[in-house]
Amino acid sequence: NRRIIIIGGVAGGASCATRLRRHNETIDIILLERGPYVSFANCGLPYYIGGTIQDKNSLFLANVDLFKERFRIDARILAEVTKIDPATKTLTVLNHQDGTSYTESYDELVLAPGARPIRPDLPGIELAGIFSLRTVPDSQQIKDWIQNHRAKRAVVIGGGFIGLEMVENLIQLGIHTSLVERNLQVLPTLDQEMTIPLRTILQQHGVALYLGDGVTAFTQGKHGLNVHTESGKILVADLVILAIGVTPENKLAQDASLNLGLQGHILVDKNLRTSDPYIYAIGDCIEVRNVISGKKTALPLAGPANRQGRIVADMLVGRGRFFRGVQGTAICGLFGVTIASTGLNEKTLKQHNDMEYGVVYAHPNDHVSYYPGAKPIFIKLLFDKNDGRVLGAQAVGEAGIARRIDVIAMAIQMKATVFDLEEAELCYAPQYGAAKDAINVIGMIAANEMRGDLSITHWNEMGKTGSVVLDVREAHEVATRALPNAIHIPLNSLRQRQHELPKHQEIQVSCAVGARAYNAVRLLSNLGFRASLLSGGEKTWFNLDN
């Protein structure tokens, strides 16, 4: 029989194995997993630690018996591949149950070994109580440690998705938690201003936040672990969670002389084949192409791993499938606030000297404000200024975030423009949206800029020489939080009071969220002034400046 071996039995590997069996009943399929479980829900681990997921068994979506009975797949746990020999098409397996090693031969091989948490080589990194989180045993160790040591203080290092999820879950356990992040923002994959609402909510939940600070060493103190930071702080903790990112599991590939990328990822072609024609690779371990920029990247997330697994199953039965690349859709929840993004962020776009992009902000409500419970969505849209193509979006808020980012994700996939967002026909009833949905609104603003009806001033140019700032909010709003050095004329008085404004200077207009300022910009333009919009109004400025 033809013999296909898959290394790694979770997201990518398991999806590949099951679909391969569905394609063909006679191939021998062997799934090798070094850990004690196949098909577990890595993504649920923070919530298992925090207790939201109570039953550990619910983390297991399949097991060795199910693979055998349902799929006739020979899934082996505690079976670590230690060496691949592409020349003889064999590999060495270390059986962790008895310490013995054996050889297996394959016709084709699929690498789905995932990635491992980065453990920086810092003094004291080996001390007890410093954890990473990747596997079910990792999570059990953390849970047990918390219980056995009655942990009351934790330090989480790294403010990415997993770091934030761990912060939420530790706080949920009543543990005082500090978060140390070297960047000046949490979620470094997003643009900084979009993450400010997260900073606020972290502080509201009592998280001690150390941004722009890195950890230099760990020492064992009398009362716990001491976490030393670059700025000279010493944080005392009963446990430390390392969440500063992952690095691809590439040792097997490297030893087998497969081509690797600059960051150590396994290189694959469009069909997910490595430099060895009999070896495919999928999931966190590979380098992928960003569909928008065309640049090489990595996106260690479960969706791509699952879909790549299916594609390789198809390839293995002779179908010409290819992976379309990634666009970077991601989401994270934090104490009831959701933040999500898709496509390129502005930081990345700034590095593309060739691309002239537009940026608009808005704060539309999740549903119409006349129906109770409406929540604002802080949304940022990036688009190509030449043709209006949507390049990326980021959104944060308490409701409707996944929905709006998913719609824009589909728009980006289909190469939609801002004019398509403007004309999108989406669900509307009062409790669900608006006749002009958030998606339409952000599309309309961008379309207005594309058509030349709206000039937008970037916030970092607010008040630049030769310009004046005009705030068109009502007096009571200005009283709460004023823009620096702004002339104040409420929108409804603008016609009468236009003579108060300079005819030959640029007038940069703001209001609370941008809608009234837009009306002011149009009015002033029609009256012969030079006016531009400070997009997203004072609510955006507050996030930028703070």
Next chain:
Amino acid sequence: NRRIIIIGGVAGGASCATRLRRHNETIDIILLERGPYVSFANCGLPYYIGGTIQDKNSLFLANVDLFKERFRIDARILAEVTKIDPATKTLTVLNHQDGTSYTESYDELVLAPGARPIRPDLPGIELAGIFSLRTVPDSQQIKDWIQNHRAKRAVVIGGGFIGLEMVENLIQLGIHTSLVERNLQVLPTLDQEMTIPLRTILQQHGVALYLGDGVTAFTQGKHGLNVHTESGKILVADLVILAIGVTPENKLAQDASLNLGLQGHILVDKNLRTSDPYIYAIGDCIEVRNVISGKKTALPLAGPANRQGRIVADMLVGRGRFFRGVQGTAICGLFGVTIASTGLNEKTLKQHNDMEYGVVYAHPNDHVSYYPGAKPIFIKLLFDKNDGRVLGAQAVGEAGIARRIDVIAMAIQMKATVFDLEEAELCYAPQYGAAKDAINVIGMIAANEMRGDLSITHWNEMGKTGSVVLDVREAHEVATRALPNAIHIPLNSLRQRQHELPKHQEIQVSCAVGARAYNAVRLLSNLGFRASLLSGGEKTWFNLDN
């Protein structure tokens, strides 16, 4: 000055007027509204009656003063246009404040008069206590009637969106409510099986449901209004709500000899211009093109009206804009359940003899089942069997419905195929979705059928001559609700027990929701059987048959 008059001051008319002013400061813009309010939220009226929206003022998104101060628009309420004379470009306005009439002349005219509720010519229709709902005064009358008559029993006639919203709100007020609908289903714009969950929830909330029955007459009884039905029932009620649909406000257009469609809608070209070059029409009163079928239709919803208003504003300042047509996205909430749809339904597709379409059902969860609170989404996807293009989708459930239908709405707008849904990169974290999101799953199933890996049997062919039905659920599941005349072999025993199945008959496979049955179909096909999937499993069958 150039003079543009807009008839109708709500969704379409108001949106057109404001954008027109933003384009040009010198045009005289006159907005004529026969009712007492401009810019009100019709869509909120059922919730105002039910008390969820408490403050009537929140229903007004703008008023005459705001139009004047902010937009320099001459908005007039209680100003009804009674006649248009295209030859002289004048119109006659009846001022309801003093009963006088006057003439206005225009350079261009925009018709946005909306639609009016159908009041069938039935005996007794003029009796007090029989209401329609379109305007704020309508809602106030209903509210007052309920209060003044201490109404305890209501009959709602018509199970469309507005009828259902009224049912929910009347029940919320503690009023015993009956719903009479001539069709055999509520929400006749959806396919019947998708509406079964609504029937269930209506019954759970004590609504007396009369499907397949029509009202023939109303009489005044001693204890209330008697509502007589075709089947001979007499329902006694303190109030009746008529919600059997709307008809376009076309009298002015008809009298002015503008071209009308077969259903009486005003005919417009791609630029929303009527048969008179100086008159545009937008909103509920016009006929539009369905972008998928290319057929003429009407979609009396607020989103299209708003977007059409903007387009006509652009046209009026000499920009060549066109309306892309409609795809029929709609949503409705009912006692915590949401139902939504976009694109064509199967009923409509059946009428297109030329189109070979595919249908798949699934019941994926809103988010992964290992995270608490996951809710199933009952989803149906329709696609073109020739190229896989997505034609329509319907979904019902307690969570994530608007999100999934909006994503598919964007997919349809961009002419996406089921292969695009299969590969969509959407938001996933445990509380928000799945590595294979509901959208991916429904796309995968359809893609599997497109690629010939999966043959699907329509439910109405279940058990047809020459076939057997195989149920691969576990025994305890079958015990709860069995499929008629099905062989029962649990999926995991199928390999061993394959000899129990006929080699030369079609084996139609079902499970609970379709996922296990799909695995069985693949296995049986690989073993040389002829197998097909009863898509969506027993959970779908239950909705079809009941």
